[in-house]
Amino acid sequence: MTEISERAVADTAQEAVRETVYEKARIGAPSIAGFTEEGESLSPEPVVTGPLGGAASKSHSHGGGYGIPDSSRAGRLTSYSLADFPELKGTEEDWRFTPLRRLGGLHKDALDGAAPAVAVEAPASVRVETVGRDDARIGSAGIPEDRVSANAWAHFIDATVVTIPAGTELEDRILVTLAGEGLAAAAQHVVIIAEEGARAVVVLNHEGQAIVSENVEVVVGDRADLTVVTLQEWSDDSVHVSSQQVKVGREAKIKHVAVSLGGSLVRLTPTVRFAQPGGEAEVYGLYFADAGQHLEHRTFIDHAQPNCISNVLYKGALQGKDAHTVWVGDVLIQKQAEGTDSYEKNQNLVLTDGCRADSVPNLEIETGLIEGAGHASATGRFDDEHLFYLMARGIPEDVARRLVVRGFLNEIIQKIGVPSIEEHLTEAVERELEAGDN
Amino acid sequence: MSTLEIKDLHVSIETEQGVKEILKGVTLTVKTGETHAIMGPNGSGKSTLASTIAGHPRYTVTSGSITLDGEDVLAMSVDERARAGLFLAMQYPVEVPGVTMTNFLRTAKAAIDGKAPAIRTWTKEVKDAMAQLRIDADFAQRNVNEGFSGGEKKRVEILQLELFKPKFAVLDETDSGLDVDALKVVSEGVNRAHAAGNMGTLLITHYTRILRYIKPEFVHVFVDGKIAEQGGPELADRLEEEGYDRYLAGAGSAVHVQA
Numbered sequence: 001m002t003e004i005s006e007r008a009v010a011d012t013a014q015e016a017v018r019e020t021v022y023e024k025a026r027i028g029a030p031s032i033a034g035f036t037e038e039g040e041s042l043s044p045e046p047v048v049t050g051p052l053g054g055a056a057s058k059s060h061s062h063g064g065g066y067g068i069p070d071s072s073r074a075g076r077l078t079s080y081s082l083a084d085f086p087e088l089k090g091t092e093e094d095w096r097f098t099p100l101r102r103l104g105g106l107h108k109d110a111l112d113g114a115a116p117a118v119a120v121e122a123p124a125s126v127r128v129e130t131v132g133r134d135d136a137r138i139g140s141a142g143i144p145e146d147r148v149s150a151n152a153w154a155h156f157i158d159a160t161v162v163t164i165p166a167g168t169e170l171e172d173r174i175l176v177t178l179a180g181e182g183l184a185a186a187a188q189h190v191v192i193i194a195e196e197g198a199r200a201v202v203v204l205n206h207e208g209q210a211i212v213s214e215n216v217e218v219v220v221g222d223r224a225d226l227t228v229v230t231l232q233e234w235s236d237d238s239v240h241v242s243s244q245q246v247k248v249g250r251e252a253k254i255k256h257v258a259v260s261l262g263g264s265l266v267r268l269t270p271t272v273r274f275a276q277p278g279g280e281a282e283v284y285g286l287y288f289a290d291a292g293q294h295l296e297h298r299t300f301i302d303h304a305q306p307n308c309i310s311n312v313l314y315k316g317a318l319q320g321k322d323a324h325t326v327w328v329g330d331v332l333i334q335k336q337a338e339g340t341d342s343y344e345k346n347q348n349l350v351l352t353d354g355c356r357a358d359s360v361p362n363l364e365i366e367t368g369l370i371e372g373a374g375h376a377s378a379t380g381r382f383d384d385e386h387l388f389y390l391m392a393r394g395i396p397e398d399v400a401r402r403l404v405v406r407g408f409l410n411e412i413i414q415k416i417g418v419p420s421i422e423e424h425l426t427e428a429v430e431r432e433l434e435a436g437d438n
Numbered sequence: 439m440s441t442l443e444i445k446d447l448h449v450s451i452e453t454e455q456g457v458k459e460i461l462k463g464v465t466l467t468v469k470t471g472e473t474h475a476i477m478g479p480n481g482s483g484k485s486t487l488a489s490t491i492a493g494h495p496r497y498t499v500t501s502g503s504i505t506l507d508g509e510d511v512l513a514m515s516v517d518e519r520a521r522a523g524l525f526l527a528m529q530y531p532v533e534v535p536g537v538t539m540t541n542f543l544r545t546a547k548a549a550i551d552g553k554a555p556a557i558r559t560w561t562k563e564v565k566d567a568m569a570q571l572r573i574d575a576d577f578a579q580r581n582v583n584e585g586f587s588g589g590e591k592k593r594v595e596i597l598q599l600e601l602f603k604p605k606f607a608v609l610d611e612t613d614s615g616l617d618v619d620a621l622k623v624v625s626e627g628v629n630r631a632h633a634a635g636n637m638g639t640l641l642i643t644h645y646t647r648i649l650r651y652i653k654p655e656f657v658h659v660f661v662d663g664k665i666a667e668q669g670g671p672e673l674a675d676r677l678e679e680e681g682y683d684r685y686l687a688g689a690g691s692a693v694h695v696q697a
Contacts, residue, residue: 100658384495385532391580392492393546393598394520403545407536407581 014423019233048154053130055318060337071105072364073300073332078143080152085147094146095328097358102265104211105185105240111155113184117162118150118212120173127163127192127201137161137191145271149243149297152187157188166195166221173201173229173418180210180238188214188246195363196225196249201227201418207262208237214242218256222249222276228256229416233428234263241267257416258285260295261428274305274337281310285327286412286425289355290434299344300330303337312344315412317405318355319436329361333373341371348379349408351436402433440507440523440605442491442638447502449483451489460486462663463502470605470636473652475674478660479642479682484642485529487660488610491640492526493519505545506605518572521550521663523605526565527595527612539594540564542582543601545633567600571627588615596627600634607631608640613648625651 012105046096076094077084090100100107120128124411131137138159144150162174178188192202198415220226240263246254260266272281287295301310316325327346361375382401390400406429415426450459460483468474476484490497491504493516493614504511506522514522534542543564549619555563568575571593582593592612599607609628613621623675629652630638641652649671659666661681666685 002537226459383532388494388516389528389532389534390537390542390546391516392520392526393542394517394549395546396517396549397515399545399549400517403537403542404534407534410536 002141003105003286005239010073018364023154026310028225033310046111046420048378054089055268059163069195071329073302073362075366075410077144079150080143080153080285082150083148085144085150094298096330097252097324097328098267099294102239103148103292104183104243104265106151106211106213106239106241108151109185110436111151111213112186113186113187113211114181115186115188116178116180116206116208116212118190119179120144120160120162121177122162122391123170123172123174123389124252125165125168126170126174127161127165129161130158131161132158135161137193138189138217139420140191140214141247141273142243143273144215145243145245145269148241148267149214149215149269152243154213156189156215157187159191161191161193163193164195164198164200164226167197168195169199170201173203175205177205177207178214180206180208180234182212183211183237185211186213188268189217190214191219192219192226192228193219194226194252196221197223199225199340201229202232203418203421204228206230206232206234206240208391209238211239212241214240215219216242216244218244218246218252218254220246220252220279222247223251225253225416226255228254229418229421230256230258231425232260232263232266232268234266236262236264239265240265241265243269243271245271245273246281247273247275248279248281251278252276253280253282255282255415255417256284257412258287259412259425260285260287260297263295265294265295265296267294268299269298269300271300271302273302274308276305277305279305279308281308282415283310283312283317283396284415285314285411286409287314287316287325288316288409288429289316289320289323289325290432290435291354292322292389292420294324294325294326295433298326298328298330301342301344303333303340303342307339308337309340312348313412315348315359315409316346316434317349317351317409319432321354322325323352323355324358325356326358327360327377329359329362329375329377331363331373331375333363333367333370338367338369339371340367342375343372343374345376347377347408350379350381351387351405351406358411401429405429405433439636440470441505442493442511442524442606442640443503443505444487445503445505447487447490447504448500449486450454450498450500451486451496452498452567457564458530459500460497460663461490463620464663464665464667466639467657468582468606468640470638472656473641473654474656474658475634475641475649476658476660477646477674477677478666479558480644480688483663484644484660486663488526488529488608488642490638491519491524491608492516513580517549520546520602522603525602525604525607527599529608529610529614530585531591531595533584533586535584537582538579539582540578541596545597548600564601565620567597570630570685571597571600572623573597585678589617589620592616592624593620593627595626596631600627600631603631603635604637606638608641608642610642611644613643613645617647621648622651628652646674649674659685 359377
C-alpha cells in the first residue's frame with residue numbers, strides 16, 4: 001500500500017539530495033568562507049504535496065479490520081427484505097457519519113410519496129420502459145446493502161429500465177432526468193442495461209425538491225463500455241439516499257462519475273462488482289459542500305474476479321459553517337481475484353473554518369498475487385503559499401482562490417468526457433465559488 | 439525613471455520561541471537601470487528582505503518604510519505590489535496543481551496590465567520567451583511548477599520576469615541549485631529583461647559565481663540583519679577571496695582590542 005502523498009514527499013527529498021550532491025561536486029571547496037555547503041543542504045525545498053499541503057494537512061485514519069463486527073465488506077448483510085435489516089441507531093459502522101435525524105424518515109417510514117418524475121432523452125435505438133415490481137430485470141445487478149436501500153426496495157411502485165441493445169455504440173448521451181416535486185418521502189428504482197458490446201453514456205440528472213431513497217442497478221454486459229454520470233443538484237432542503245450498484249461483465253468497462261452539489265443531505269453508495277474476469281472500473285466523484293450540507297459518498301469495489309482493474313478518485317471542496325463531507329472507500333480483493341490492480345484516492349480542500357471532512361479508505365486484500373493495491377487520502381486547507389505565489393504575480397485574492405479550486409475540481413470534470421455536461425459543471429462550480437464569496 | 443526606496447526597515451517573524459527580529463534597520467535605494475547585489479551568510483536576512491518587499495504574510499514590518507516612487511508599498515496587498523511593478527523571483531517556487539502554466543501566465547499578465555493580452559501576439563511572445571530560456575514547449579500545458587525540477591522552476595521564474603516586465607525585480611537566490619548551463623541561461627534572461635526595459639534589479643545571492651554573468655553596479659553585504667558594508671563590484675571580488683569571516687569575527691576582535 002503506497003500513499004500518493006508519501007510518494008511525492010519521497011521524490012522531492014530525493015531530488016533535493018541529488019541537487020546538493022551535484023552542487024558539491026561541481027563547486028568543490030566552499031567558495032565563500034563562513035558559508036558552508038552544509039548550510040545549503042540544511043535548507044531543503046519545502047515539501048509540497050499539492051493543494052492539500054501545508055501545516056493543516058493530515059493523512060487519513062484507518063477503519064477497523066477483521067475481528068471487529070461489521071467491519072469487513074465481505075460479511076456485510078445484504079437482502080431484498082426490509083425486515084432483515086435491524087432499525088438504525090446511528091452507531092453502525094456504515095451509518096456513523098450520517099445524521100439520521102435529517103434523513104426525512106427514509107430509514108423508518110413507509111416511502112409512499114410520489115417519486116421524482118422520470119423523463120428520458122435517448123436515441124431511437126435505446127429501449128426505455130416503465131415496468132412493474134415483478135419484472136425479471138429488477139434485482140439483476142443489485143441487492144440492498146443497508147436498511148434505507150431495502151426500504152426503497154420494499155416501497156417502489158414501478159421502475160424505469162433503460163436498455164442499450166447489444167453492439168450499439170452511441171455518440172450522444174442518454175439523459176435521464178429525475179425531477180423531484182415535493183418533500184413526501186419516496187422510493188425510486190432505475191435499471192440501466194448495456195448489453196454485450198454496447199457503448200454509451202447515461203446521465204442521471206437529479207433535480208428539484210425531494211426526499212427520496214433510490215436504487216440504481218447497472219448491468220454492464222460482456223465487453224460493453226458504459227459511462228454513468230449521476231448529478232445531484234437538488235434544492236437546499238432535499239434528502240437523497242442512493243444505492244447505485246454496478247455489475248461488470250467479462251472484459252467490460254464502467255466509468256461511474258458522481259457529482260454532488262445540491263441538497264441538504266446526499267448519501268450515495270456506488271458499488272462495483274466484477275462478475276467476470278478482465279473488467280475495468282473508473283469510479284470518480286466530485287462534491288462541493290456549502291454551509292449546513294451533508295454530502296456522503298461510500299464507494300465499494302468488489303474484486304471478486306481475477307484480472308480486473310479499478311481506480312477510484314473522489315475530490316471535494318468544503319466551505320461554510322457545518323459543511324460536512326464523508327468519503328469511505330472500501331476495496332475488497334477476494335482470494336480468487338488474482339492479478340487485481342486497484343487504487344483509490346480521496347482529496348478534500350477545506351476553504352473556510354467550521355467545515356468537517358471525514359475520509360476513510362478501507363482496503364481488504366485476501367490474496368498476495370495482485371498487480372497492485374494502493375490508497376491515499378488527504379484533507380487540507382487552502383494553502384497560503386499557493387495564494388501568495390499567485391498574488392505575487394498580480395492576481396487578486398478572489399481570482400487566485402477560484403483558480404486553485406477550479407483547477408482542483410477540474411481533474412474530475414475533465415474525466416466525464418461529455419462536453420455539454422463538463423461545461424454545465426464548470427459553470428455550477430463557478431456558482432458555488434461565487435456563493436462562497438458572500 | 440522609478441525609485442524603490444527602503445528606509446530603516448525593521449522586520450520580525452513569530453517563532454515558537456517568540457518574536458524574533460530579523461532585519462534591524464536596512465536602508466537601500468534602487469533606481470531603474472541599476473543592478474544591486476545583496477550578499478551575506480545564511481540567516482543574515484537577505485531572503486527576509488526579498489519576502490518583505492513582496493509582502494509575504496509571515497513577515498511583520500515593525501518600523502521603517504518601503505516606497506515605490508513615493509507610494510507606500512507596505513500599505514499595498516501582495517497583488518497590488520505586483521501590479522505596481524514589483525516582481526519576486528522566488529527561491530522555492532510552489533507547485534500549483536490544477537492550474538496550467540498557460541492559464542496562469544495569461545491570468546497574471548491580464549491582472550498586471552489591467553487588460554487581457556492580445557491572444558495572437560501573447561502566444562508567440564510566450565513561445566519565444568520559453569525557447570530563449572530553453573524551456574520545453576510542453577511545459578505550457580503542464581500545471582504550474584508541478585513536477586518541475588529545481589532548475590526548471592527557476593527558469594520559469596525568469597520566464598515570468600521577462601513576460602511581466604516589472605519595474606523592479608528581486609531575485610531571491612535564483613542561482614542556488616543551478617548547474618553552470620542553467621545559470622548562464624537564467625542570467626541571460628535577467629540581462630535581457632534588464633536591457634529591454636527600465637528595470638531595477640535586486641540580486642540576492644550567497645555565491646559570487648552568478649556575478650560572472652550578471653554585473654552589479656552596487657554590492658551590499660548583509661550581516662545580522664543590517665548592511666555591514668557596501669561598495670562597487672570590487673567588493674564582490676574581495677568577498678570571493680576573503681569570505682564573510684572578517685564580518686563575523688570583526689565584532690569580537692574589536693572588543694578584544696579595546697579590552
